[in-house]
Amino acid sequence: MQKIIYPTNIMLKELPFEGRDYHYSHESKELSPVLKELIQKNDYKVDLHLRPLGNAFEIAGTIKTKIDLPCSRCGRDTEFPVDDNFREMILVEDQKPRGGHSGHVGSDLVSDGPYCNYISSYHFDIAAFVHEHVAASEPYIVECGRKDCAETVIKAQLNTMAPEHLDEKTNPFAVLKKLKG
Numbered sequence: 001m002q003k004i005i006y007p008t009n010i011m012l013k014e015l016p017f018e019g020r021d022y023h024y025s026h027e028s029k030e031l032s033p034v035l036k037e038l039i040q041k042n043d044y045k046v047d048l049h050l051r052p053l054g055n056a057f058e059i060a061g062t063i064k065t066k067i068d069l070p071c072s073r074c075g076r077d078t079e080f081p082v083d084d085n086f087r088e089m090i091l092v093e094d095q096k097p098r099g100g101h102s103g104h105v106g107s108d109l110v111s112d113g114p115y116c117n118y119i120s121s122y123h124f125d126i127a128a129f130v131h132e133h134v135a136a137s138e139p140y141i142v143e144c145g146r147k148d149c150a151e152t153v154i155k156a157q158l159n160t161m162a163p164e165h166l167d168e169k170t171n172p173f174a175v176l177k178k179l180k181g
């Protein structure tokens with residue numbers, strides 16, 4: 001079976017009326033160089049549909065992958081799944097300043113509508129778009145969910161404690177250390 005390699009730089013003006021599908025994966029590797037720093041060696045699957053919509057463009061689809069992050073509590077590497085489903089707009093902005101109306105940009109225009117990506121030319125970089133989505137789905141606090149997560153933190157604290165500080169009267173952890181033999 002022949003592998004299809006999809007382009008990652010799209011000329012938006014060339015999209016047909018009905019739009020076009022784009023599929024990327026770790027097997028065909030199109031996005032691997034860009035995503036590597038975020039997802040390391042994890043698999044990824046990106047399915048996108050781009051289509052013209054009036055004088056703008058729509059990008060919809062899914063991004064599935066995993067990010068390895070250290071647990072905020074016990075520090076062990078934790079696989080964090082990314083399952084992103086989205087429908088957004090792409091607006092190509094006129095680079096020439098409009099006479100006297102410089103304030104007519106931003107999100108006011110579509111405050112109730114879908115998220116808008118403003119770009120300055122009809123060249124759309126899918127790799128950068130996907131990178132941004134994956135980076136944005138990184139959680140601020142990672143909890144590994146392992147049963148011994150809290151226990152590991154206590155053990156680590158005990159191990160860094162010098163024996164002379166293990167006095168039951170002054171250090172509550174000393175009792176624990178004793179119990180563990």
Ligand SMILES: [Zn+2]
Nearest residue numbers: 071074144149
């Ligand atoms: Zn943990």
